[in-house]
Amino acid sequence: MQRDQRHSDHYEWFSDFLQARGVAVYVRAGVAAIGLLMAVSSVILVLGAGGPTSQPQVAMMWVAAAGGVASAALWVRRWPTRGQSAAFAAVTTCSITLACLAYPDALAALLGCITFMTIGAYLAFFHSTRSVLGVVALAIVVASLHAVELAVAGRPALAAVDLFIVVQANLAMPLAIHSLLRALRGDLVHALTDANHDPLTGLLNRRAFRTQTLGLFERGGDGHHLVVALIDLDKFKALNDTHGHHVGDQALVAVADALRATATSSAVISRSGGEEFLIADVAPADEALARYQGLCDAVAALHIPVTASVGTATAALDVVSDHDPDGVVDHLIAAADMAMYRAKRNGGNQCHHHGSWPTLGSPP
DSSP states (O other), rough: OHHHEEEEEEEHHHHHHHHTTHHHHHHHHHHHHHHHHHHHHHHHHHHHHHHTHHHHHHHHHOOOHHHHHHHHHHHSSSSHHHHHHHHHHHHHHHHHHHHHOSSSSSSHHHHGGGGHHHHHHHHHHHHHHHHHHHHHHHHHHHHHHHHHHHTTTHHHHHHHHHHHHHHHHHHHHHHHHHHHHHHHHOOOHHHHHHHHOOOTTOOOHHHEEEEEEEEGTOOOOTTTEEEEEEEETHHHHHHHHOOOOOHHHHHHHHHHHHHHHHHTTTEEEEOOOOOOOEEEEEETTTTTTTHHHHHHHHHHHTTTSSSEEEEEEEEEESSSSSSOHHHHHHHHHHHHHHHHHHHHHHTTTEEEEEEETTTOOOOO
């Protein structure tokens, strides 16, 4: 268990928690602002008095500034995937390293190594202990180089004290955040579970469905499709009117169990409202539709007086990779909804496929 906690990251559950609490947009703005401020700081240092003068040093500072801009741009558009978050951390770490190594004033560069604390804190919130320790180690190495330079220049006491301050800062905040998250993780995950799940069926709610479906964009390889299925129960209102809401609730629970049993372990399943359900999954092209043909049969086999109308829509992940994932998911849900109504108009208890890109039209 301890090994898993050291090497696993917090990205999925902590991102979900921020989304559920409605503060993700503020976190995005804050992280983007940090990246932009780092870029501005690098520009000020390279253009200001006492800045780097040699071509390699100047080039390193401009690369650091470009890294800050790229990091900020990643967070401006949308909440990043886990892979994009790791890339952000790597680029930001490289930018800080380049800026600290390029600045010619050893004392200023040594104190500048405190900036590593920022990315260390980010990694403590979202990623693994190993990544935090890697940044701390890098900060100590870079700071030590400048401390040695400062000591050789005749200021050993100042070098030792400032190195201690830098090491202390880079250790204290990330480790404090990491310890706090470990202590609160159980309570936070429990609160997140309550916020993300339908209390009747135990399935995800619609908001959590969207969040987890966005994570599917990282799972597929070449030739894989993102498949969205929308399931609406036929004759459910009549069941409620005839037998009461208690029986209707039992039917919804039975259908939810059938969907879990029919779908793959990687599928994202939700009750999106009333008698409507959503499923998303990633599958090879030749399996994408076949997986959902059996949903109608699974519901019909429950021996309850309802059937299911199913609509599906797919998108090849390599085709939509350059599009906004939120827009792609919205587009697929809307297309699956139209397909479901086609199945219902044709008598229900059947599956209708709306189509795939490009027949659906281009996503946003």
